[in-house]
Amino acid sequence: xxxxxxxxxxxxxxxxxxxxxxxxxxxxxxxxxxxxxxxxxxxxxxxxxxxxxxxxxxxxxxxxxxxxxxxxxxxxxxxxxxxxxxxxxxxxxxxxxxxxxxxxxxxxxxxxxxxxxxxxxxxxxxxxxxxxxxxxxxxxxxxxxxxxxxxxxxxxxxxxxxxxxxxxxxxxxxxxxxxxxxxxxxxxxxxxxxxxxxxxxxxxxxxxxxxxxxxxxxxxxxxxxxxxxxxxxxxxxxxxxxxxxxxxxxxxxxxxxxxxxxxxxxxxxxxxxxxxxxxxxxxxxxxxxxxxxxxxxxxxxxxxxxxxxxxxxxxx
Numbered sequence: 001x002x003x004x005x006x007x008x009x010x011x012x013x014x015x016x017x018x019x020x021x022x023x024x025x026x027x028x029x030x031x032x033x034x035x036x037x038x039x040x041x042x043x044x045x046x047x048x049x050x051x052x053x054x055x056x057x058x059x060x061x062x063x064x065x066x067x068x069x070x071x072x073x074x075x076x077x078x079x080x081x082x083x084x085x086x087x088x089x090x091x092x093x094x095x096x097x098x099x100x101x102x103x104x105x106x107x108x109x110x111x112x113x114x115x116x117x118x119x120x121x122x123x124x125x126x127x128x129x130x131x132x133x134x135x136x137x138x139x140x141x142x143x144x145x146x147x148x149x150x151x152x153x154x155x156x157x158x159x160x161x162x163x164x165x166x167x168x169x170x171x172x173x174x175x176x177x178x179x180x181x182x183x184x185x186x187x188x189x190x191x192x193x194x195x196x197x198x199x200x201x202x203x204x205x206x207x208x209x210x211x212x213x214x215x216x217x218x219x220x221x222x223x224x225x226x227x228x229x230x231x232x233x234x235x236x237x238x239x240x241x242x243x244x245x246x247x248x249x250x251x252x253x254x255x256x257x258x259x260x261x262x263x264x265x266x267x268x269x270x271x272x273x274x275x276x277x278x279x280x281x282x283x284x285x286x287x288x289x290x291x292x293x294x295x296x297x298x299x300x301x302x303x304x305x306x307x308x309x310x311x312x313x314x315x316x
Contacts, residue, residue, distance in 0.1 A: 058130045068127040070169065071106045078159050086148050095137050100145045101156065102131045115139035115146070190298040191305050192286050201283040205232055208276050215244060215269050234284065237277035244270050 062068065075098050083097040106127070107118050119139040122128045137145075149156070164170045209232075248266060289296055295305040 058126060058134075061126060062130060066127070067109060068106055068131065071102055071109070072131060074160060074163050074167070075102045075105065077163050078156060080156075082152050082155065083149060086152070095135060095141065095145070097145070097149070099132055099135065100137065100142065101149075103128065103137075103142065104146060105160075106131060115143040118142050191295050192290070192298060193305075194287075194290050194294045197283055197286045197290070201280070201287075204276060204279055204283065208232055208237070208273070208280070211269060211273055211276065212240070215266060215273070232280070234277050234281040237273065237280065241270060241274055241277065244273070 078098070078101075080097050080101070087094055103118060103122070107113070107121070112118060112121070116139045118128075119137075119142065122132060122136055161170070161172075165172050244266075248263065248270065251263060254260065254263075289301050293304050297303040297305070
Protein backbone atom coordinates (compact mmCIF):
# COMPACT_ATOMS: atom_id res chain seq x y z
CA UNK A 1 0.00 0.00 0.00
CA UNK A 2 1.34 3.45 -0.87
CA UNK A 3 1.14 6.43 1.45
CA UNK A 4 -0.23 9.78 0.33
CA UNK A 5 0.71 12.81 2.44
CA UNK A 6 -1.53 15.86 2.88
CA UNK A 7 -0.95 19.19 4.68
CA UNK A 8 -3.73 20.89 6.66
CA UNK A 9 -3.35 24.50 7.78
CA UNK A 10 -5.39 25.91 10.71
CA UNK A 11 -5.63 29.62 11.43
CA UNK A 12 -6.26 31.10 14.92
CA UNK A 13 -6.32 34.64 16.38
CA UNK A 14 -3.79 35.47 19.06
CA UNK A 15 -5.18 36.10 22.55
CA UNK A 16 -4.37 39.76 23.10
CA UNK A 17 -5.96 42.48 25.09
CA UNK A 18 -8.12 45.00 23.33
CA UNK A 19 -5.43 47.68 23.47
CA UNK A 20 -2.73 45.39 22.18
CA UNK A 21 -5.02 44.17 19.46
CA UNK A 22 -5.52 47.75 18.27
CA UNK A 23 -1.78 48.42 18.14
CA UNK A 24 -0.78 45.21 16.32
CA UNK A 25 -1.51 44.54 12.64
CA UNK A 26 -4.28 42.17 11.76
CA UNK A 27 -2.29 38.92 11.42
CA UNK A 28 -3.14 35.38 12.24
CA UNK A 29 -1.05 32.51 13.54
CA UNK A 30 -0.92 29.54 11.19
CA UNK A 31 -0.69 26.03 12.60
CA UNK A 32 0.44 23.33 10.16
CA UNK A 33 -0.81 19.78 10.71
CA UNK A 34 0.30 16.92 8.40
CA UNK A 35 -1.56 13.67 8.00
CA UNK A 36 -1.56 10.84 5.40
CA UNK A 37 -4.24 8.75 3.72
CA UNK A 38 -3.68 5.07 2.66
CA UNK A 39 -4.25 4.73 -1.16
CA UNK A 40 -5.68 1.39 -2.40
CA UNK A 41 -3.77 -0.59 -5.11
CA UNK A 42 -5.60 -2.18 -8.02
CA UNK A 43 -4.44 -5.36 -9.82
CA UNK A 44 -5.82 -7.20 -12.79
CA UNK A 45 -7.94 -10.21 -11.85
CA UNK A 46 -5.84 -13.33 -11.30
CA UNK A 47 -7.72 -16.62 -10.91
CA UNK A 48 -5.60 -19.51 -12.24
CA UNK A 49 -8.24 -22.21 -11.75
CA UNK A 50 -11.14 -20.26 -13.18
CA UNK A 51 -13.04 -22.06 -15.93
CA UNK A 52 -14.12 -20.21 -19.04
CA UNK A 53 -17.21 -20.64 -21.11
CA UNK A 54 -15.42 -20.30 -24.46
CA UNK A 55 -11.84 -21.65 -24.24
CA UNK A 56 -9.11 -19.84 -26.13
CA UNK A 57 -7.56 -21.51 -29.18
CA UNK A 58 -4.01 -22.69 -28.54
CA UNK A 59 -2.61 -21.41 -31.82
CA UNK A 60 -3.73 -17.84 -31.09
CA UNK A 61 -0.51 -17.38 -29.10
CA UNK A 62 1.70 -18.85 -31.84
CA UNK A 63 3.18 -16.44 -34.36
CA UNK A 64 2.05 -16.75 -37.96
CA UNK A 65 5.64 -17.20 -39.18
CA UNK A 66 6.67 -19.66 -36.48
CA UNK A 67 8.53 -22.74 -37.84
CA UNK A 68 6.06 -25.03 -36.09
CA UNK A 69 3.39 -23.92 -38.56
CA UNK A 70 5.64 -24.94 -41.45
CA UNK A 71 6.14 -28.38 -39.92
CA UNK A 72 2.41 -28.76 -39.42
CA UNK A 73 1.59 -27.73 -43.00
CA UNK A 74 4.31 -29.86 -44.58
CA UNK A 75 3.49 -33.07 -42.71
CA UNK A 76 -0.20 -32.65 -43.52
CA UNK A 77 0.74 -32.78 -47.21
CA UNK A 78 2.81 -35.96 -46.93
CA UNK A 79 1.54 -39.27 -48.23
CA UNK A 80 1.74 -41.71 -45.32
CA UNK A 81 -0.16 -44.62 -46.85
CA UNK A 82 2.85 -46.89 -46.31
CA UNK A 83 2.54 -46.30 -42.57
CA UNK A 84 -0.81 -48.10 -42.43
CA UNK A 85 0.81 -51.49 -42.92
CA UNK A 86 2.80 -50.92 -39.73
CA UNK A 87 -0.34 -50.94 -37.57
CA UNK A 88 -2.78 -53.67 -36.59
CA UNK A 89 -6.52 -53.34 -37.04
CA UNK A 90 -7.22 -54.88 -33.63
CA UNK A 91 -6.41 -53.55 -30.20
CA UNK A 92 -6.39 -50.06 -28.80
CA UNK A 93 -6.50 -47.14 -31.21
CA UNK A 94 -3.02 -45.83 -31.93
CA UNK A 95 -1.93 -42.21 -32.09
CA UNK A 96 -2.14 -40.74 -35.56
CA UNK A 97 1.18 -41.17 -37.43
CA UNK A 98 1.06 -37.58 -38.68
CA UNK A 99 0.86 -36.30 -35.13
CA UNK A 100 3.79 -38.45 -34.01
CA UNK A 101 5.81 -37.48 -37.06
CA UNK A 102 5.23 -33.77 -36.40
CA UNK A 103 6.51 -34.14 -32.85
CA UNK A 104 9.68 -35.95 -33.95
CA UNK A 105 10.49 -33.62 -36.85
CA UNK A 106 9.88 -30.45 -34.83
CA UNK A 107 11.99 -31.82 -31.97
CA UNK A 108 14.82 -32.65 -34.38
CA UNK A 109 14.62 -29.10 -35.74
CA UNK A 110 15.35 -27.88 -32.21
CA UNK A 111 18.17 -30.39 -31.57
CA UNK A 112 16.06 -32.48 -29.21
CA UNK A 113 16.58 -36.21 -29.70
CA UNK A 114 15.72 -37.68 -26.31
CA UNK A 115 12.24 -39.21 -26.10
CA UNK A 116 12.00 -38.29 -22.43
CA UNK A 117 12.65 -34.63 -23.24
CA UNK A 118 9.97 -34.78 -25.93
CA UNK A 119 7.51 -36.14 -23.38
CA UNK A 120 8.25 -33.24 -21.01
CA UNK A 121 7.82 -30.70 -23.79
CA UNK A 122 4.41 -32.16 -24.63
CA UNK A 123 3.33 -31.02 -21.16
CA UNK A 124 5.12 -27.65 -21.10
CA UNK A 125 5.56 -26.14 -24.55
CA UNK A 126 2.61 -24.50 -26.29
CA UNK A 127 4.01 -25.41 -29.71
CA UNK A 128 3.84 -29.09 -28.86
CA UNK A 129 0.38 -28.62 -27.32
CA UNK A 130 -0.84 -27.42 -30.68
CA UNK A 131 0.95 -30.09 -32.74
CA UNK A 132 -0.47 -33.00 -30.74
CA UNK A 133 -3.93 -31.54 -30.24
CA UNK A 134 -3.59 -31.76 -26.46
CA UNK A 135 -2.69 -35.46 -26.59
CA UNK A 136 0.02 -36.80 -24.27
CA UNK A 137 1.96 -39.78 -25.68
CA UNK A 138 4.68 -40.92 -23.29
CA UNK A 139 8.34 -41.42 -24.14
CA UNK A 140 7.91 -45.18 -24.68
CA UNK A 141 5.23 -44.57 -27.31
CA UNK A 142 7.40 -41.99 -29.06
CA UNK A 143 10.39 -44.33 -29.09
CA UNK A 144 8.32 -47.26 -30.40
CA UNK A 145 6.95 -45.11 -33.21
CA UNK A 146 10.44 -43.95 -34.13
CA UNK A 147 11.70 -47.54 -34.33
CA UNK A 148 8.58 -48.67 -36.17
CA UNK A 149 8.95 -46.17 -39.02
CA UNK A 150 12.73 -46.51 -39.29
CA UNK A 151 12.52 -48.14 -42.72
CA UNK A 152 9.97 -45.64 -44.03
CA UNK A 153 11.71 -42.52 -42.75
CA UNK A 154 13.91 -42.12 -45.85
CA UNK A 155 10.82 -41.89 -48.04
CA UNK A 156 9.32 -39.38 -45.62
CA UNK A 157 12.32 -37.06 -45.80
CA UNK A 158 12.37 -37.33 -49.59
CA UNK A 159 8.74 -36.21 -49.67
CA UNK A 160 9.58 -33.52 -47.13
CA UNK A 161 12.18 -31.97 -49.43
CA UNK A 162 9.83 -32.10 -52.42
CA UNK A 163 6.97 -30.49 -50.48
CA UNK A 164 9.25 -27.73 -49.19
CA UNK A 165 10.43 -27.08 -52.75
CA UNK A 166 6.85 -27.09 -54.06
CA UNK A 167 5.76 -24.54 -51.45
CA UNK A 168 8.74 -22.31 -52.18
CA UNK A 169 10.54 -22.72 -48.86
CA UNK A 170 13.65 -24.11 -50.57
CA UNK A 171 15.03 -24.13 -54.10
CA UNK A 172 16.54 -27.13 -55.87
CA UNK A 173 18.03 -25.09 -58.70
CA UNK A 174 21.33 -24.30 -57.00
CA UNK A 175 23.31 -26.39 -54.56
CA UNK A 176 25.64 -24.64 -52.15
CA UNK A 177 28.65 -26.39 -50.67
CA UNK A 178 30.07 -25.02 -47.45
CA UNK A 179 33.83 -25.37 -47.20
CA UNK A 180 34.07 -24.48 -43.54
CA UNK A 181 36.05 -26.93 -41.43
CA UNK A 182 34.62 -27.54 -37.99
CA UNK A 183 36.53 -29.70 -35.55
CA UNK A 184 34.46 -32.62 -34.31
CA UNK A 185 34.38 -34.18 -30.86
CA UNK A 186 35.60 -37.54 -32.17
CA UNK A 187 38.51 -39.20 -30.42
CA UNK A 188 41.68 -38.16 -32.22
CA UNK A 189 43.32 -41.50 -31.40
CA UNK A 190 40.77 -43.56 -33.36
CA UNK A 191 42.16 -42.54 -36.76
CA UNK A 192 43.87 -45.08 -39.01
CA UNK A 193 46.61 -43.80 -41.33
CA UNK A 194 47.47 -45.40 -44.66
CA UNK A 195 51.23 -44.84 -44.37
CA UNK A 196 51.31 -46.41 -40.92
CA UNK A 197 49.30 -49.44 -42.05
CA UNK A 198 51.45 -50.02 -45.13
CA UNK A 199 54.68 -49.66 -43.15
CA UNK A 200 53.53 -52.01 -40.39
CA UNK A 201 52.18 -54.51 -42.91
CA UNK A 202 55.51 -54.67 -44.75
CA UNK A 203 57.32 -55.15 -41.45
CA UNK A 204 54.88 -57.89 -40.47
CA UNK A 205 55.39 -59.76 -43.76
CA UNK A 206 59.14 -59.78 -43.14
CA UNK A 207 58.57 -61.24 -39.67
CA UNK A 208 56.32 -63.91 -41.15
CA UNK A 209 58.92 -64.95 -43.73
CA UNK A 210 61.62 -65.17 -41.08
CA UNK A 211 59.35 -67.26 -38.88
CA UNK A 212 58.41 -69.58 -41.73
CA UNK A 213 62.09 -70.30 -42.35
CA UNK A 214 62.30 -71.71 -38.84
CA UNK A 215 59.37 -74.12 -39.10
CA UNK A 216 58.79 -77.25 -41.17
CA UNK A 217 60.73 -76.83 -44.44
CA UNK A 218 58.58 -79.22 -46.44
CA UNK A 219 55.36 -77.35 -45.72
CA UNK A 220 56.97 -73.98 -46.32
CA UNK A 221 58.40 -75.02 -49.69
CA UNK A 222 55.12 -76.60 -50.73
CA UNK A 223 53.28 -73.31 -50.09
CA UNK A 224 56.08 -71.25 -51.68
CA UNK A 225 56.23 -69.07 -48.60
CA UNK A 226 59.96 -68.49 -48.93
CA UNK A 227 59.52 -67.01 -52.39
CA UNK A 228 59.42 -63.26 -51.83
CA UNK A 229 57.60 -62.75 -55.12
CA UNK A 230 54.57 -64.57 -53.74
CA UNK A 231 52.19 -62.31 -51.82
CA UNK A 232 51.31 -63.83 -48.48
CA UNK A 233 47.64 -63.73 -47.62
CA UNK A 234 45.74 -64.61 -44.43
CA UNK A 235 44.12 -67.58 -46.18
CA UNK A 236 47.54 -68.91 -47.24
CA UNK A 237 48.83 -68.57 -43.69
CA UNK A 238 45.75 -70.35 -42.38
CA UNK A 239 46.55 -73.30 -44.64
CA UNK A 240 50.16 -73.39 -43.45
CA UNK A 241 49.08 -73.22 -39.80
CA UNK A 242 46.61 -76.09 -40.25
CA UNK A 243 49.23 -78.29 -41.89
CA UNK A 244 51.79 -77.47 -39.21
CA UNK A 245 49.33 -78.36 -36.48
CA UNK A 246 48.53 -81.65 -38.18
CA UNK A 247 52.22 -82.51 -38.49
CA UNK A 248 52.90 -81.66 -34.85
CA UNK A 249 49.95 -83.72 -33.65
CA UNK A 250 51.31 -86.82 -35.40
CA UNK A 251 54.78 -86.46 -33.96
CA UNK A 252 55.74 -89.65 -32.10
CA UNK A 253 56.03 -89.41 -28.35
CA UNK A 254 59.57 -89.18 -27.09
CA UNK A 255 61.35 -89.06 -23.77
CA UNK A 256 64.31 -87.11 -25.06
CA UNK A 257 64.48 -83.66 -23.47
CA UNK A 258 65.97 -82.03 -26.54
CA UNK A 259 63.22 -83.35 -28.78
CA UNK A 260 60.55 -82.26 -26.30
CA UNK A 261 62.09 -78.80 -26.18
CA UNK A 262 62.17 -78.61 -29.99
CA UNK A 263 58.52 -79.71 -30.15
CA UNK A 264 57.47 -77.04 -27.66
CA UNK A 265 59.39 -74.45 -29.65
CA UNK A 266 57.61 -75.41 -32.87
CA UNK A 267 54.21 -75.21 -31.16
CA UNK A 268 55.15 -71.78 -29.88
CA UNK A 269 56.10 -70.72 -33.39
CA UNK A 270 52.77 -71.97 -34.73
CA UNK A 271 50.89 -69.88 -32.16
CA UNK A 272 53.02 -66.89 -33.07
CA UNK A 273 52.25 -67.49 -36.74
CA UNK A 274 48.53 -67.51 -35.93
CA UNK A 275 48.90 -64.12 -34.27
CA UNK A 276 50.72 -62.77 -37.32
CA UNK A 277 47.95 -64.12 -39.56
CA UNK A 278 45.27 -62.31 -37.53
CA UNK A 279 47.28 -59.09 -37.58
CA UNK A 280 47.76 -59.35 -41.34
CA UNK A 281 44.02 -59.81 -41.74
CA UNK A 282 43.45 -56.68 -39.64
CA UNK A 283 45.82 -54.63 -41.81
CA UNK A 284 44.10 -55.87 -44.98
CA UNK A 285 40.72 -54.86 -43.56
CA UNK A 286 42.06 -51.38 -42.79
CA UNK A 287 43.33 -51.00 -46.35
CA UNK A 288 39.97 -52.13 -47.71
CA UNK A 289 38.12 -49.51 -45.66
CA UNK A 290 40.62 -46.81 -46.60
CA UNK A 291 40.13 -47.32 -50.31
CA UNK A 292 41.78 -44.32 -51.96
CA UNK A 293 41.80 -42.24 -48.78
CA UNK A 294 44.78 -41.65 -46.53
CA UNK A 295 42.92 -41.92 -43.21
CA UNK A 296 39.65 -42.87 -41.54
CA UNK A 297 38.19 -43.11 -38.05
CA UNK A 298 37.50 -46.45 -36.38
CA UNK A 299 34.35 -45.09 -34.73
CA UNK A 300 33.14 -43.45 -37.95
CA UNK A 301 34.61 -45.16 -41.06
CA UNK A 302 33.17 -42.46 -43.34
CA UNK A 303 35.12 -39.71 -41.54
CA UNK A 304 38.45 -38.56 -42.96
CA UNK A 305 41.07 -36.68 -40.99
CA UNK A 306 41.42 -33.06 -42.12
CA UNK A 307 44.26 -30.83 -41.05
CA UNK A 308 43.39 -27.42 -39.65
CA UNK A 309 45.40 -24.41 -38.57
CA UNK A 310 44.65 -25.21 -34.94
CA UNK A 311 43.52 -28.71 -34.05
CA UNK A 312 44.00 -31.34 -31.37
CA UNK A 313 46.98 -32.87 -33.21
CA UNK A 314 48.91 -29.55 -33.03
CA UNK A 315 49.33 -29.34 -36.80
CA UNK A 316 48.99 -25.56 -36.93
